[in-house]
Amino acid sequence: TSIVWCQEEPMNQGCWYSSRHHFQNVASKLNPNLYVKYAGRPSSAAPACGSPYLHAKQQAALIAQALQTEQV
Template structure:
């Protein structure tokens, strides 16, 4: 299996991720869209994740600020379903008191950066199984 990275997400960021994967022709990246966050679908999610036993990096990507999206809720559930040796990272906006940056050009720049981060090297807080 070619997949080395699994990007997990919820919501409309999925479409940006699919577009970026197509642009990059990244056949080593799988995208899992999780639309039911509570109760978390452990059996279904775990089964999907196990389809990619050679994946070393798992990424949660969201376009909300870190403290306002699902990251802090789902990171533990994702970690529980990871295989030994896999690493979990976050790709998204930094924590913020405001849900929006307030300027269209800054929003577009942040959106591009978080999508690029989802496909790039894991940075920051990383959980390892």
């Protein structure tokens, strides 16, 4: 069983980077088999990719990842 954390910011920015261990700690106390997974953009030095085409592609990928569906 898993919980999915989805964010638009890259992995090394936003809440995930600084709080993932807190999320996992709480999840483990609720259920030892509960795992928190990340769905979102990969780590990046910039908060935005700068290309509307690439942004749309990344957005579709993170939504598919969060909902555990295949990317079109």
